[in-house]
Amino acid sequence: MNKAYNWYSQLIKPTWSPPSWLFGPVWTFLYVLIAISYGYVGYLFLTKKIPFIVILPFILNLVFNFSFTYFQFGLKNNFLSAVDILLVLSTLIWLTIAIYPYAHWVTYIQIPYLAWVSFATVLQLTITYLNR
Helix, strand or coil, X not given: CHHHXXXXXXXXXXXXXXXXXXXXXXXXXXXXXXXXXXXXXXXXXXXXXXXXXXXXXXXXXXXXXXXXXXXXXXCCCHHHHHHHHHHXXXXXXXXXXXXXXXXXXXXXXXXXXHHHHHHHHHHHHHHHHHCC
């Protein structure tokens, strides 16, 4: 990951880009919220309290979320990372709407994740543009 970090650190970034040390604590906090809420949604699905269409955006969101690291730091591809983060944001919005009728608190617990991903989307799109 050191080569990937060196690559990322050399990219042109906007002045409002957060320091690299901030990403670890933020994602640690967010992954705790994701684990709790997505685990509960999985339980609801397994106990047949929600249909598959409600859990689908949660599954897709995890796939897109985990893919981002590979696209950004594995492939070092800003364009794929930008497309992927738009998919993360889209599925996050979808899942908050889909689960709301079944578990309001799951929607509310996504607010920090939604705020961070919204910011990260603008950041990634800006980095992609600046490094085209």
